[in-house]
Amino acid sequence: MMSNGARTEIVELAAGVYARLHDGLTNAGIIVGDDSVLVIDSLRVPSFARELRADVRRLTDKPVQYLVDTHGHWDHAFGNEEFADATIVGHVNCRRELEELGEGWRQGVIARNVEWSEEIKTVRITPPDLTFDRRLELHFGGRRIDLVYLGRAHTSGDIFINLPDDRLLFTGDVAQDGGVPYMLDGYMADWIETDTRILDLPFDRFVSGHGPIGARPALQDARDFIAALVTLSQAAHREGKDLATATESVRAALDGRFGQWRGFARLGDGVGRAYRQMTPRP
Numbered sequence: 182m183m184s185n186g187a188r189t190e191i192v193e194l195a196a197g198v199y200a201r202l203h204d205g206l207t208n209a210g211i212i213v214g215d216d217s218v219l220v221i222d223s224l225r226v227p228s229f230a231r232e233l234r235a236d237v238r239r240l241t242d243k244p245v246q247y248l249v250d251t252h253g254h255w256d257h258a259f260g261n262e263e264f265a266d267a268t269i270v271g272h273v274n275c276r277r278e279l280e281e282l283g284e285g286w287r288q289g290v291i292a293r294n295v296e297w298s299e300e301i302k303t304v305r306i307t308p309p310d311l312t313f314d315r316r317l318e319l320h321f322g323g324r325r326i327d328l329v330y331l332g333r334a335h336t337s338g339d340i341f342i343n344l345p346d347d348r349l350l351f352t353g354d355v356a357q358d359g360g361v362p363y364m365l366d367g368y369m370a371d372w373i374e375t376d377t378r379i380l381d382l383p384f385d386r387f388v389s390g391h392g393p394i395g396a397r398p399a400l401q402d403a404r405d406f407i408a409a410l411v412t413l414s415q416a417a418h419r420e421g422k423d424l425a426t427a428t429e430s431v432r433a434a435l436d437g438r439f440g441q442w443r444g445f446a447r448l449g450d451g452v453g454r455a456y457r458q459m460t461p462r463p
């Protein structure tokens with residue numbers, strides 16, 4: 182384990198496989214092969230991407246060959262332009278979302294007037310140039326790396342990076358260890374199925390896009406959370422409850438088991454999203 186002294190921490194999970202954790206912000210992954218490096222997620226603005234690349238340089242002088250986008254969200258993929266020397270890999274829907282929704286995400290961050298709102302104005306939104314639909318198997322530096330799409334969830338283009346021999350998984354934002362994911366771009370009913378399929382992958386530990394490194398049981402909890410939230414929301418919708426009433430009842434039902442999770446306060450985002458994705462009542 183090593184640290185660069187900022188709020189980032191680099192953890193070696195297997196020989197040459199690193200999680201770069203960024204406290205309260207977005208995590209990345211670094212996999213050092215025989216001749217080159219694969220990076221997972223480019224972070225939110227070019228200056229963040231350059232800091233990430235400086236950390237790669239501290240680990241190895243091998244060149245970055247691949248950048249893999251777990252999904253298109255700005256805080257994971259708006260540093261892509263700093264990887265012009267690499268092949269940028271992502272799901273076909275990740276590319277489409279960056280093309281169709283990326284500008285809206287940028288405007289949203291500018292409107293929030295946060296620390297990176299100025300820099301984000303200058304970002305050249307750079308979608309993946311190598312896309313796939315179901316699965317891409319890389320043989321990289323003596324290890325197999327499976328890039329797997331399991332359906333819509335947190336976005337329409339979330340992929341999982343699975344290192345079966347190391348029993349490691351990078352989950353992007355579909356699931357965290359003890360945290361409620363961002364749900365306003367989610368596909369709530371599909372998300373349950375996707376979460377269920379994750380549990381079929383060979384892994385013991387996972388790196389989420391946010392929060393700490395987790396172990397397999399935390400992904401079961403993450404699935405249980407989404408399943409309960411969506412099922413309860415849909416039932417409330419069928420009962421004709423208005424959104425505020427539904428949100429309070431879902432909050433009350435989930436508070437005991439999940440109330441201590443990071444981001445529990447934004448549970449209402451998920452209820453509202455589930456409501457909007459129900460077919461209208463007759």
Ligand SMILES: [Zn+2]
Nearest residue numbers: 254335354363
């Ligand atoms: Zn996201």
